[in-house]
Amino acid sequence: AQKITQTQPGMFVQEKEAVTLDCTYDTSDPSYGLFWYKQPSSGEMIFLIYQGSYDQQNATEGRYSLNFQKARKSANLVISASQLGDSAMYFCAMREMGNKLVFGAGTILRVKS
Amino acid sequence: DAGVIQSPRHEVTEMGQEVTLRCKPISGHDYLFWYRQTMMRGLELLIYFNNNVPIDDSGMPEDRFSAKMPNASFSTLKIQPSEPRDSAVYFCASSFGGGRGDTQYFGPGTRLTVL
Numbered sequence: 001a002q003k004i005t006q007t008q009p010g011m012f013v014q015e016k017e018a019v020t021l022d023c024t025y026d027t028s029d030p031s032y033g034l035f036w037y038k039q040p041s042s043g044e045m046i047f048l049i050y051q052g053s054y055d056q057q058n059a060t061e062g063r064y065s066l067n068f069q070k071a072r073k074s075a076n077l078v079i080s081a082s083q084l085g086d087s088a089m090y091f092c093a094m095r096e097m098g099n100k101l102v103f104g105a106g107t108i109l110r111v112k113s
Numbered sequence: 114d115a116g117v118i119q120s121p122r123h124e125v126t127e128m129g130q131e132v133t134l135r136c137k138p139i140s141g142h143d144y145l146f147w148y149r150q151t152m153m154r155g156l157e158l159l160i161y162f163n164n165n166v167p168i169d170d171s172g173m174p175e176d177r178f179s180a181k182m183p184n185a186s187f188s189t190l191k192i193q194p195s196e197p198r199d200s201a202v203y204f205c206a207s208s209f210g211g212g213r214g215d216t217q218y219f220g221p222g223t224r225l226t227v228l
Contacts, residue, residue: 033213035217044220044221045206104155
C-alpha cells in the first residue's frame with residue numbers, strides 16, 4: 001500500500017495567487033514526521049517545511065504553510081503569493097520509526113505570469 | 114555553512130564499468146543516507162549509516178551495489194559492474210539525529226548514465 005499519496009500529478013497557479021498541494025499518508029505509528037521538499041528543474045532537493053505528528057499548531061515557514069489534518073491523515077502544502085521561482089516538483093515525505101524517509105510521487109507546479 | 118557535497122555531478126559510463134559516487138555530509142551530522150531517483154520508481158532509500166556504521170541496506174538493489182563510510186566526512190556508493198538500468202540520479206543526504214523530526218538535507222545529486 002502507498003504510504004504517501006500525492007493525487008495531483010500537475011498543477012497550474014497564477015502568479016501571486018495561493019496554491020494547495022495535496023498529500024495524504026498512511027501509518028499506524030502514532031509518532032511520525034511529515035516533510036515537504038521542492039525539486040526545481042536544476043535537480044536539487046530543497047527542504048521546505050516539517051510537521052510532527054504531535055504538533056498542535058500547523059507548521060509555517062515564510063510563504064509555506066502545512067495544513068495538517070491528523071484525523072484525515074492529510075498534510076497539504078499551501079504556498080501563498082506564488083512566484084515564478086516556485087515552479088518545480090514538490091514531494092511530500094514521511095518518516096516513521098527506523099529513520100526511513102518515504103516519498104510520494106510528487107506534484108509538478110507551474111506558476112503562470 | 115557548506116551543504117552536502119556530492120561528486121561527480123554527472124557521470125557517463127559504459128555497461129560493465131565500475132562507478133564510484135562520493136559524498137561529504139554536513140559537518141556534525143551523524144546520519145548519512147543514499148537515495149536513487151528514477152522516473153519509474155521515484156525516490157528510493159538505498160542505504161543509511163549512523164556514526165559511519167551501515168544500519169539498513171535493505172534498499173540496495175543487488176550485490177553489484179556497495180556503500181562505505183570510512184569516516185564521518187566521507188561516503189562512497191559503488192556500482193560494479195554497472196548496467197543501463199542503473200541510470201538514475203543518486204542523492205546523498207545527511208541529518209543530525211535519527212528522530213522522526215530530524216530533517217534530512219540533500220546534496221545536489223549525481224546524474225548517472227550507463228550506456
